[in-house]
Amino acid sequence: MEITKRGVACVLLLVAVACAFIGPSLVRMSCSAVDSVLSPCSQYVTGQANAPSAECCSAVRSVNQAASTT
DSSP states (O other): OOOOHHHHHHHHHHHHHHHHHHOTTOTTSOHHHHHHHTGGGHHHHTTSSSSOOHHHHHHHHHHHHHHHTO
């Protein structure tokens, strides 16, 4: 599996956006934790899948819920 620079950049962008939405109020969930939670999205973000998987959508909802409940 070849990971392109574009794919890595997309993953990093996704993590940065997730961290920005979480903000400083969610101290318990670090960027590396968000990265881990969002790992099911890696194939979609790197262009290896045409659509996000159900697991990816669930992970995004989980991060969103964590951010909105703190």
